[in-house]
Amino acid sequence: MPHPVTFHDLTDVEGIPPALLRRTESDLSVFIERVKPIIDKVRTEGDAALRHFAQAFDNVSVPDMAIRATEEEFDDAFRAVDPEVVRSIEYGIANIRRFHEAQKPEDSWMVEVRPGLWAGDRCLPIESVACYVPRGKGAFPSVVNMTAIPGKVAGVPRLVIITPPAPDGRVDPGTLVAARLIGVDEVYKCGGAQGVAAVAYGTETVPACAKIVGPGSPYVVAAKRLLSDILDPGTPAGPSEAIILTDDSVDPEIAVLDLLIESEHGPDSSAWLVTSSRRVAEAAIEALPRHWAQMDDRRADFSRAVLGGAHGGVILTRDFDAAVAFTNAYAPEHLELLTSDPMADLGRIRNAGEVLLGTASPVTLCNYVLGPNAVLPTNRSARTHSPLSVHDYMKRMSFARVAPEAYPEAAAHAERFARYEGFTAHARAVSSARPMPTLVRR
Numbered sequence: 001m002p003h004p005v006t007f008h009d010l011t012d013v014e015g016i017p018p019a020l021l022r023r024t025e026s027d028l029s030v031f032i033e034r035v036k037p038i039i040d041k042v043r044t045e046g047d048a049a050l051r052h053f054a055q056a057f058d059n060v061s062v063p064d065m066a067i068r069a070t071e072e073e074f075d076d077a078f079r080a081v082d083p084e085v086v087r088s089i090e091y092g093i094a095n096i097r098r099f100h101e102a103q104k105p106e107d108s109w110m111v112e113v114r115p116g117l118w119a120g121d122r123c124l125p126i127e128s129v130a131c132y133v134p135r136g137k138g139a140f141p142s143v144v145n146m147t148a149i150p151g152k153v154a155g156v157p158r159l160v161i162i163t164p165p166a167p168d169g170r171v172d173p174g175t176l177v178a179a180r181l182i183g184v185d186e187v188y189k190c191g192g193a194q195g196v197a198a199v200a201y202g203t204e205t206v207p208a209c210a211k212i213v214g215p216g217s218p219y220v221v222a223a224k225r226l227l228s229d230i231l232d233p234g235t236p237a238g239p240s241e242a243i244i245l246t247d248d249s250v251d252p253e254i255a256v257l258d259l260l261i262e263s264e265h266g267p268d269s270s271a272w273l274v275t276s277s278r279r280v281a282e283a284a285i286e287a288l289p290r291h292w293a294q295m296d297d298r299r300a301d302f303s304r305a306v307l308g309g310a311h312g313g314v315i316l317t318r319d320f321d322a323a324v325a326f327t328n329a330y331a332p333e334h335l336e337l338l339t340s341d342p343m344a345d346l347g348r349i350r351n352a353g354e355v356l357l358g359t360a361s362p363v364t365l366c367n368y369v370l371g372p373n374a375v376l377p378t379n380r381s382a383r384t385h386s387p388l389s390v391h392d393y394m395k396r397m398s399f400a401r402v403a404p405e406a407y408p409e410a411a412a413h414a415e416r417f418a419r420y421e422g423f424t425a426h427a428r429a430v431s432s433a434r435p436m437p438t439l440v441r442r
């Protein structure tokens, strides 16, 4: 029988094998082809297409399903969810709101770049944003918190949620509870590529939005890519992924518990234990089957598929420098730094969506309640992208004003630029005298 855990001993290998940097979403071509007809059908048939795909992909057996969640469904959700769970959702909301309020930029700023040349930025919320809340392999009220709270803090006037319906044609109750606690009352039952197309084009019921945020399956990622001309697709956030990075100081049991976290999302996830310690690597490989036996069967199957497949397992490096180099090249969504001095090692990490320092900060805490956003760049995009934040729901508008006494010098320089670039109208506009306004100070 093949070993159930993928193991790469890189102690004698020069360089990083490129295959180890791949994820399931690295090649989206199959998904792109599958979602094209779905997008077309939503564009031409609107709500009818959403009901059709709800039956086809989400097994919805209610033919006249209301596409927008009703007030009654919200009320039912509060009756269905255990009050203790509601308290935990509220605890998460409070922490996440505090973090994102601290992150919010000033409404505007201005600087005198030279005497008489004033310029600044105004920060404004985007007018309409759709939050995608996944529902294929789980229910995610936590994703409501992560996507809707920064939108509310930013002041987005129209913030909506789209999410796949369950077979009974209803939205996951936890999702509705979180939405109401945050103050989002537009929740639409459409997921996958059809949901993304609905908020791109608009349907009879679903409003067209300017932007979509939130994580999703490769179908969602593919649809966002195809529709990116008409809908801002936001931070790339696909299947979950994590690296647990250790030296020899960590208890392997902790490393294994944390390696398992993101491996249970689905067979499309990625999860690696990257360590410079042969002791930790071997103990982890030995411990994994014992932990799988204690997990929910479906989740254990997902985890086995990830940790025994091409996108997960255990990597042993020659030394800790090599482990850090691998991590920076991989650019994981979540990174746990389990070393003797994680604060010192933080400075060595260049590419990761989030870095969780030390054994008391496992990924689970940040997924749900710590405050930072758990919607993070996947598929190596942490090399250039940042975690979802208040900034993703806002845009800047620059402004400038020139005082009469500063005008002649600036105009002379601008005219020279314009003539060099061959723009005669640009040049003429600043080559002759113009009436000077009196600056009004308010």
Ligand SMILES: NC(=O)c1ccc[n+]([C@@H]2O[C@H](COP(=O)([O-])OP(=O)(O)OC[C@H]3O[C@@H](n4cnc5c(N)ncnc54)[C@H](O)[C@@H]3O)[C@@H](O)[C@H]2O)c1
Pocket: 034, 057, 058, 133, 134, 135, 136, 137, 138, 140, 143, 164, 191, 192, 193, 194, 215, 216, 217, 218, 219, 220, 237, 238, 239, 240, 265, 266, 268, 269, 374, 375, 376
């Ligand atoms: N970054 C985060 O914060 C975060 C949080 C939670 C989950 N995730 C990741 O998001 C992903 C969620 O994926 P999911 O599947 O659970 O939910 P999902 O809602 O993204 O995808 C389910 C939808 O995919 C579509 N679909 C399924 N099979 C299809 C097919 N054969 N053809 C066309 N469309 C099809 C259906 O419309 C279905 O409703 C996971 O990979 C998970 O790891 C990320």
Ligand SMILES: N[C@H](CO)Cc1c[nH]c[nH+]1
Pocket: 140, 142, 143, 239, 240, 241, 262, 333, 367, 374, 375, 376
């Ligand atoms: N790990 C996900 C982000 O990659 C967030 C999440 C929500 N629930 C469980 N996990």
Ligand SMILES: [Zn+2]
Pocket: 240, 261, 262, 265, 367
């Ligand atoms: Zn998770």
